[in-house]
Amino acid sequence: MAVIRDVMPAFELYQPSSVADAQKLLEQHGSDAWVLAGGLDSFDWLKDRIRKPKAVVDLSGIEELRAVRTTADGIEIGAMTTLTEIVSHPLIKQKYDLLAQAAEVVASPQIRNQGTIGGNVSQDTRCWYYRGGWPCYRAGGNICYADTPEGRNREHAILHADRCVAVNPSDSAPALIALDAKFVVRTPKGERVVDAEDYFIGPDIDITRLHILQPGDLLTAIRIPSTWAGAQFYFEKVRDRNVWDFALMNVASAMVTSGDRIERIRIAVNGAAARPLRLKAVEDAVRGKPRNAATGEMAGKLAVQGAVPLQFNAYKIPLMRNLVKRAIGGVEEATWAS
């Protein structure tokens, strides 16, 4: 049968006004349901007619999902809070600016106005074979088209590939990992709170998903503890265009120093693997070391150990090495007068 793209198929649209109602709908429709947040990822899939859910559950009418609240130990961000709201939120800017920095370089202003934090961390990979409807491993087939002798894989993984070489595209995810955020998931069995890095999974765990959500599950909030409030943050995203482009790679770190020593640190990169990678080995290696270029160099080299380039993405190894180096050792700013 012929394939046609760019025409959204018909579906039943549900617009619940409470999380409880949303959960009921998800339970009722099981794997036929599609959770719609800002729609930036969803509409691609729907318009391409690659995914044809019977029921779309639109979360945009659920007020309780859309707020930034202070808690006893930090803040809680509703999953439907837009990236623009995060960028401009005074408390986030003041204490958790790492997240604001990451959210501010997502896509374009229009997309940030519409895109949500929950959607940004839960979006699917942008592998152009998989998104193009090719029947690859991730789509239930038995080949990775990107990892063939002639496959075009400039934007693919250098670490933890397992049959599939797709990468996670989120900019906010590494920032949330660095801030030690907790993801609040409502499941049919009750609420579950997981560490940010455990929300994401690689192809070795499940090749069809980038995160732990099962049908019926809902990411409702992200909690950021005060552990890293006001720490020294570093975020950098490298992309081809200055706006409206996914990261070739990004890095996020939160660091507390004592004198010139690194007392504690969390660091994560994305764009290197199917999940954002918390670099625990790097954290362990630099703890207690002076925060300087030499420590950065050492960290960068350590970070890329085991990296395996594909035909067109060897640049990601020096890129990741240098981004980790900068996240720890800093970057020397240039100041030409004109």
Added chain:
Amino acid sequence: MDNKKVVDTAKASDRQYGAGYKLIGKNYQTPDLYAKVTGNAKYAEDFRAEGMLFCKLLLSPMPHARVRRIHAHAALAMPGVKAILTADDLPAPADTLTDNGTVIKASKWGERGLTMEPLYQGEPILAVAAVDELTAAEAIEKIQIDFEPLPFVVDPLDTLRPGGPNPRTDGNVWTRPAATASQGPGAPAVTELKWTKADFEELKHGRLPLGKAPDEWSYGDLDSGFKNAALVLDETFVTPDTSHQTLETRSAMAYWQNGKVYIHTGTQSTAQTLPAIARWLNIDAEKVVFISEYTGGGFGSKITGGVSMIIPALLSKKTNAPVMMRISREEETFIGRARPGFQGRMKVGFSKEGRITALDMFVICDNGPYDAVGDGPSSGRIVSLLYQPQAMRWRGVTVMTNTPPRSAQSSPGGLQGIVLMEPVIAKAARRLGVDQVAIRRINCPEGKAPFGPLVQGKRQYATSAFLKEALDRGAEQFKWSERVARTPKRMGTKVRGVGVSLSCYVGGTIGFDGLLIIKPDGRITFQSGIGNLGTESVIDVHRAGAEVLGVPWEKCDVVWGNTTKNLPFTCVSGGSQTTHAMTRAAYATAMDAKKKLQEIAAKKLGGKPEQYEVANERVFRKGGGASMTLAQAAKYAIQLGGIYDGHEAPADVHKMTKASVAALAGQGLVAAAKDNYPRDGSTFSYVASFAEVEVDVETGKYYIVDFLASGDVGTVIHPRALGGQMLGRSTLGMGHAIGQKWVFDPHYGEMVSKRFHHSKPPTILDVPVDMQWTALDIPDPETPVGARGVGEPPVAGGCGSILNALSDALGDEIFQRAPVNADTILTSLEAGRPMQHPLMAHI
């Protein structure tokens, strides 16, 4: 540092133009502006008609195949599905009858809109019309097609290999029988060309193989040019294939009424799209009404619209209902045209001062599967003009591949040729220790500069060239010397680099018509057959006419965008010809109006016509005395009839103009004229482009921190529109340097970069916030108003200056192709040599 800093210098763009004129060289608000910025402007997709159906396309999933059978019963049985259109329903392609009576036979290799032998993935095979798009899409999903897969190729070099696959069953290259003394070149034909294994040895060294080339020309003594050179460089470079990605896709709506077809779609020419539609539908031009008031960009992809517009027209005929075809972004990526990429090799000899003593240029142009594009030959002519090599040979192969169809794109061939040449010049300057501006200055065309091959012992030449002056002014305003001398070049992980590029393209044609009416209320209506594609030439050129007649712009109206509105024969807005061609026509028409006004005054008020002057909305006797208003003159024109009110048309205007004159007869003083002004030489416009980049050597990321384009574009007509073209088209060129390209999986022959964001057209945040332009405002000596076109001339400079700034920052061993991105920069810096696959297409 990024590109957001506002540079605190005197703004080059603030220069005043139009000294001595009232309208020419002055800014004004075009009459289409308000509708555009408020969203009230109606583009093709905005039209609705009663009972309108929608159609959707079924695109080929394979790069090359034969359709054995179409199973559409299930689709046609669906409620709401009205009709299917396949290639079998298309009219036979019509021959073209030129204005001088020559018949050009329709090419058997031409593109027809639908096909039973798709030649690229994404080629439309059939269309379904239904009550709505969803029904049409669901119907298409019910259609099954039996395909016979055929050999395919996406990299031009692969089909040139011994035994390589052919993209078409009958060959792989376009060849054109050579011109003889008595006849021009013959019609291009598809033939087979294979290079030898020995030819391909060069590829192992990263150099373009120089196999047999069907097209070749030369002049001068190449061998002694190289022998006497102080430096000879031999460089291979690859330019990208770039989709036009006009923001308005080629959506079209059509309906039939009283035996006529009415079509709404975007175009680069209102007047000349009509005959194209007639040809595609194989019907008389009188049966076509074409409406296109607003067009969301063309850049060469909609010169006479697109052949796909016949799909809704034919479905409308079949269903007896209006049919709308909305083209989606993915469909536009397939059928919306693209610039052909070049694989090129330039062997260039330089004197120790940097003068080019010899140039041996070899290009492979990736033509796609359909009609031959002219980019290859154009690249040779433009390079020969822009750098004035003392001796030159150009060789080219126009290779077909199973990739989407190409067409002209802003500076077709000019961009590719200049982008092959500029990095070589930049490298030569560094090797010779010559300043980058100086080496370009010494090679600049000047005055009636020659270009191209010897034809019957002579070379063609330009009307004029003041590029040296543009280069000097640009260098001064960009503070080139200061920037070059600034130290250090590197601070921390950032490196700065500056680049300059020459650029030029054709800038005008001649021989078209103008048409205006002075109405009995004293207002003037200009009939404009120009497409409203965003350049504003549709309105701007008529200011030259108003200037001649001395009429305030507030008293002028412009009619455009609909072939029922009686338009004159007008050039297409391609090849940057409009401002030149149509200011000439406007000038001729205003002169005709002036002559008629003088004659009317003499008839009514006595004396001789030449004793009368036209100014301030009056015709008056020189030195005072009798006079009449233009309103009165218009009334007299109607009384007089004949040539005065359009009951007679000049003998030499085009039949389209004659028909329009006849239709307007009696409405006032009707002036119509053909541009018969002489022109000695071919018209080109020239730009010198300057850029500064800042590269982070740890990430490969770079920003364009400053840019200036300095133009020799003749008389400035409308500064704001000119600035829009100078910088907008420079930005189009920058896209080729900083990211625009195609990516194909060669194993499957499929494009993987199908989404809009994959093709990465530059955004407003990718260019410096304070880009500058300036123009010499020196009139072209070979045209009455002195104005030339400017759309295409800046394009190559936008790309070349960025590439040269990058190599200034990073050295010559980083990239051998465009675009240049973080991946290229980082891997090459890491390895200390260019690391990208030399010559591999579509990566």
